Amino acid sequence: VCACLCVLQIDEEVAKLLQLKAQIGGDDGKHQFVLKTAKGTRDYNPKQMAIRERVFNTIISCFKRHGAETIDTPVFELKETLTGKYGEDSKLIYDLKDQGGELLSLRYDLTVPFARYLAMNKITNIKRYHIAKVYRRDNPAMTRGRYREFYQCDFDIAGQYDGMIPDAECLKIVHEILSELDLGDFRIKVNDRRILDGMFAVCGVPDDKFRSICSTVDKLDKMPWEDVKKEMVNEKGLSEEVADRIGEYVSLQGGMDLAERLLQDHRMSQSKQACAGLSDIKLLFSYLQLFQVTDKVVFDLSLARGLDYYTGIIYEAVLTQAGAESVSVGSVAGGGRYDGLVGMFDPKGRKVPCVGVSIGIERIFSIMEHKAEVSAEKVRTTEVQVMVASAQKNLLEEKLRLITELWDAGIKAEVMYKKNPKLLSQLQHCEESGIPLVAILGEQELKDGVVKLRVVATREEVDISRADLIAEIRKRTSEA
Amino acid sequence: VCACLCVLQIDEEVAKLLQLKAQIGGDDGKHQFVLKTAKGTRDYNPKQMAIRERVFNTIISCFKRHGAETIDTPVFELKETLTGKYGEDSKLIYDLKDQGGELLSLRYDLTVPFARYLAMNKITNIKRYHIAKVYRRDNPAMTRGRYREFYQCDFDIAGQYDGMIPDAECLKIVHEILSELDLGDFRIKVNDRRILDGMFAVCGVPDDKFRSICSTVDKLDKMPWEDVKKEMVNEKGLSEEVADRIGEYVSLQGGMDLAERLLQDHRMSQSKQACAGLSDIKLLFSYLQLFQVTDKVVFDLSLARGLDYYTGIIYEAVLTQAGAESVSVGSVAGGGRYDGLVGMFDPKGRKVPCVGVSIGIERIFSIMEHKAEVSAEKVRTTEVQVMVASAQKNLLEEKLRLITELWDAGIKAEVMYKKNPKLLSQLQHCEESGIPLVAILGEQELKDGVVKLRVVATREEVDISRADLIAEIRKRTSEA
Numbered sequence: 026v027c028a029c030l031c032v033l034q035i036d037e038e039v040a041k042l043l044q045l046k047a048q049i050g051g052d053d054g055k056h057q058f059v060l061k062t063a064k065g066t067r068d069y070n071p072k073q074m075a076i077r078e079r080v081f082n083t084i085i086s087c088f089k090r091h092g093a094e095t096i097d098t099p100v101f102e103l104k105e106t107l108t109g110k111y112g113e114d115s116k117l118i119y120d121l122k123d124q125g126g127e128l129l130s131l132r133y134d135l136t137v138p139f140a141r142y143l144a145m146n147k148i149t150n151i152k153r154y155h156i157a158k159v160y161r162r163d164n165p166a167m168t169r170g171r172y173r174e175f176y177q178c179d180f181d182i183a184g185q186y187d188g189m190i191p192d193a194e195c196l197k198i199v200h201e202i203l204s205e206l207d208l209g210d211f212r213i214k215v216n217d218r219r220i221l222d223g224m225f226a227v228c229g230v231p232d233d234k235f236r237s238i239c240s241t242v243d244k245l246d247k248m249p250w251e252d253v254k255k256e257m258v259n260e261k262g263l264s265e266e267v268a269d270r271i272g273e274y275v276s277l278q279g280g281m282d283l284a285e286r287l288l289q290d291h292r293m294s295q296s297k298q299a300c301a302g303l304s305d306i307k308l309l310f311s312y313l314q315l316f317q318v319t320d321k322v323v324f325d326l327s328l329a330r331g332l333d334y335y336t337g338i339i340y341e342a343v344l345t346q347a348g349a350e351s352v353s354v355g356s357v358a359g360g361g362r363y364d365g366l367v368g369m370f371d372p373k374g375r376k377v378p379c380v381g382v383s384i385g386i387e388r389i390f391s392i393m394e395h396k397a398e399v400s401a402e403k404v405r406t407t408e409v410q411v412m413v414a415s416a417q418k419n420l421l422e423e424k425l426r427l428i429t430e431l432w433d434a435g436i437k438a439e440v441m442y443k444k445n446p447k448l449l450s451q452l453q454h455c456e457e458s459g460i461p462l463v464a465i466l467g468e469q470e471l472k473d474g475v476v477k478l479r480v481v482a483t484r485e486e487v488d489i490s491r492a493d494l495i496a497e498i499r500k501r502t503s504e505a
Numbered sequence: 506v507c508a509c510l511c512v513l514q515i516d517e518e519v520a521k522l523l524q525l526k527a528q529i530g531g532d533d534g535k536h537q538f539v540l541k542t543a544k545g546t547r548d549y550n551p552k553q554m555a556i557r558e559r560v561f562n563t564i565i566s567c568f569k570r571h572g573a574e575t576i577d578t579p580v581f582e583l584k585e586t587l588t589g590k591y592g593e594d595s596k597l598i599y600d601l602k603d604q605g606g607e608l609l610s611l612r613y614d615l616t617v618p619f620a621r622y623l624a625m626n627k628i629t630n631i632k633r634y635h636i637a638k639v640y641r642r643d644n645p646a647m648t649r650g651r652y653r654e655f656y657q658c659d660f661d662i663a664g665q666y667d668g669m670i671p672d673a674e675c676l677k678i679v680h681e682i683l684s685e686l687d688l689g690d691f692r693i694k695v696n697d698r699r700i701l702d703g704m705f706a707v708c709g710v711p712d713d714k715f716r717s718i719c720s721t722v723d724k725l726d727k728m729p730w731e732d733v734k735k736e737m738v739n740e741k742g743l744s745e746e747v748a749d750r751i752g753e754y755v756s757l758q759g760g761m762d763l764a765e766r767l768l769q770d771h772r773m774s775q776s777k778q779a780c781a782g783l784s785d786i787k788l789l790f791s792y793l794q795l796f797q798v799t800d801k802v803v804f805d806l807s808l809a810r811g812l813d814y815y816t817g818i819i820y821e822a823v824l825t826q827a828g829a830e831s832v833s834v835g836s837v838a839g840g841g842r843y844d845g846l847v848g849m850f851d852p853k854g855r856k857v858p859c860v861g862v863s864i865g866i867e868r869i870f871s872i873m874e875h876k877a878e879v880s881a882e883k884v885r886t887t888e889v890q891v892m893v894a895s896a897q898k899n900l901l902e903e904k905l906r907l908i909t910e911l912w913d914a915g916i917k918a919e920v921m922y923k924k925n926p927k928l929l930s931q932l933q934h935c936e937e938s939g940i941p942l943v944a945i946l947g948e949q950e951l952k953d954g955v956v957k958l959r960v961v962a963t964r965e966e967v968d969i970s971r972a973d974l975i976a977e978i979r980k981r982t983s984e985a
Binding site for chain 1: 671850
């Protein structure tokens with residue numbers, strides 16, 4: 026951690042010096058702008074936005090199908106609202122400059138603001154989604170879709186309910202979203218914080234090392250067991266024997282059957298905590314069967330999500346297609362139960378049990394963008410149905426009159442901002458931006474009270490009377 | 506300005522001290538959380554979000570109808586990107602703390618990031634909208650819908666085009682949006698920076714006082730002419746005579762006819778700048794006639810928008826219904842032409858002419874929220890079509906099986922997260938959240954292979970076979 030932080034700082038200082046250098050500028054002494062976005066951030070261009078909109082629509086439809094409301098919270102919170110929620114990741118929080126007044130920080134996730142919102146408004150029951158940007162002063166690997174400013178896409182269920190029903194719905198939602206987005210095959214790993222803790226206890230890990238060993242286990246998806254074991258023994262000070270016991274458990278994967286087996290396990294059955302977790306996994310799988318999603322869900326004892334606030338079930342979805350079309354991505358969704366977080370904000374410590382899931386939308390964008398690039402499919406960035414064009418000069422007024430009729434009828438239409446554009450350049454614009462129809466006006470058409478409607482793809486042209494034009498455009502561009 | 510700033514600072518210090526005091530806490534020495542959002546910010550609850558979504562849909566549909574693409578930019582920019590763009594308002598910019606690395610500031614509007622985006626990507630032609638939050642360390646009047654974090658909703662056309670066609674389309678868009686949102690009567694005031702400057706010149710205002718006098722004129726919508734004149738004479742040092750000449754002009758309102766009259770005016774006609782502006786106003790009105798929006802547009806010589814970067818036409822839309830249903834609102838849209846801003850970012854100073862409009866969405870939210878409050882209309886916060894309920898105990902599994910069928914068919918459905926909820930509490934939930942249908946399962950229905958479909962509003966109940974249920978729900982909840 027310390028070495029990481031140093032590298033981060035050096036990196037930052039270099040960036041600052043380079044920026045200063047650029048400002049001092051060249052020989053002419055002129056002020057030079059550094060024409061860039063802040064480190065770790067990016068603009069979304071229209072094509073990226075079109076893809077983003079499509080992904081959001083799929084996800085939001087799913088959330089709405091499951092009856093979720095939505096809320097929004099400010100981009101910054103009082104600094105102390107975030108304090109003590111993220112463990113050692115707290116160093117990655119962006120603070121605002123003290124310009125007089127409250128001390129503020131940019132939100133680090135959407136879960137802590139959600140908990141603050143519930144406590145502040147004394148809400149004990151809600152099913153909500155929240156899609157917004159969060160901020161982490163991390164060293165981003167932007168090529169892999171990781172940024173300092175990135176979207177989170179959260180769905181959470183708060184309330185005191187009968188066990189595992191909301192938890193199962195969260196997994197159903199992940200299953201629906203990943204299936205509909207068509208990202209290739211995926212798997213949803215499930216575990217429980219209590220099973221992990223119970224397992225550590227019965228294997229002989231000292232209480233004060235649970236969190237630390239947990240974060241070592243978390244590396245199993247990136248490192249082979251031998252290296253993880255080495256870290257446990259050499260860095261974290263476990264005995265070989267204890268590490269090996271853990272090793273046996275964390276290699277286990279299965280379904281309801283595995284939970285049943287572990288409930289009978291001579292060591293695991295000693296831990297009340299582990300048994301509570303295992304019973305809940307069993308119940309969870311019974312609901313997942315009814316939801317018809319067990320094909321993708323695996324009970325995996327090596328899953329150990331980092332965040333401190335989880336108290337029960339945890340899960341993570343990964344794409345399993347090797348290399349996923351050459352874009353390497355890790356988890357695309359994750360979440361779990363956090364029954365204690367809201368209580369941290371309530372003056373009387375009243376708890377509100379919560380379970381939720383966060384969709385790793387930036388990675389999904391990366392995959393979709395890559396897919397669009399390699400496929401022949403052209404991504405449209407507007408929805409224009411018809412271009413109002415002219416075949417001769419001096420028809421601007423007539424075109425504006427016609428486009429007004431179209432706009433007022435709700436037709437998406439464009440006209441070139443030139444008095445006398447060439448017909449060819451008008452047609453070219455249609456080709457480039459995928460506009461399917463052109464309504465062409467000429468002296469003859471005006472005389473005849475018609476418009477020449479041209480289909481861009483086929484070059485077919487047909488005269489349509491002015492009175493029928495709107496209906497004809499609607500018919501030809503309806504998405505049936 | 507100085508007095509304002511002092512008040513602002515005192516206010517901030519008081520807030521900080523109160524926060525400290527609260528942290529030190531009560532007698533028990535326990536750490537007390539300040540459970541609030543940052544000053545000048547707010548959460549949006551589900552009801553507010555439902556209204557917000559409706560307003561956004563109207564606005565985005567309009568932007569799309571006019572063929573706009575959309576982009577997004579980061580919430581913070583390099584500090585120097587914002588430097589020198591906002592005049593004395595720069596003191597309201599939020600800076601991020603220097604945590605090593607680049608110096609960053611939260612965006613103050615969407616126009617400067619847009620110009621930076623165009624210059625950085627060498628884009629010379631685009632029609633784009635951008636809806637996002639911006640940040641101003643202002644003293645907010647939150648009761649009047651003014652916040653430190655607030656949405657902007659911008660539509661801009663960049664490119665070298667024939668005069669006034671894009672400008673007229675911006676006004677058409679404002680007209681469409683305000684009409685569709687049904688906020689009551691409105692008026693769009695139009696003027697031109699060149700007409701203002703020309704007018705100041707021919708009235709005898711010294712060149713170096715143009716901007717300062719301009720901001721005094723800008724107060725005419727809040728102050729009577731006598732007070733504005735006093736400020737010009739006593740504070741800004743104009744002679745009475747010069748002020749009176751200005752007073753004659755800024756009282757003028759009209760349409761194309763007024764532009765024609767002023768082109769003949771013995772004083773105005775002396776200014777080349779003013780004449781260029783007046784000719785453009787004439788051309789603008791000819792296009793507005795074709796767009797059929799002249800009913801709401803007024804050429805008003807007292808309109809003087811503050812921002813430095815405007816170079817040509819400027820406009821502002823105001824609601825004219827007295828008091829607008831007791832919510833006092835000012836301008837609800839504004840914008841203008843800024844042909845020089847992109848050039849400020851281009852290393853070679855290459856200009857990209859731009860014209861745009863910003864919709865004052867927060868004020869519109871305030872009005873809509875107020876409207877919803879006073880009307881009997883119940884705002885739904887979910888779109889759930891059907892609740893899956895049970896009449897007897899021990900039917901959870903059957904309900905989960907049924908709701909899975911519904912979800913997989915795209916029906917928006919909810920089930921209570923209890924094993925054995927009472928039928929009454931299930932029906933009550935439907936009443937409260939406006940769910941129109943209940944699909945009730947009971948022993949008998951399961952035996953008969955049917956579902957009892959209940960219409961919440963009428964309490965009508967009808968048995969539907971399982972095979973027909975999805976079609977029946979679709980039919981009864983289609984929005985035709």
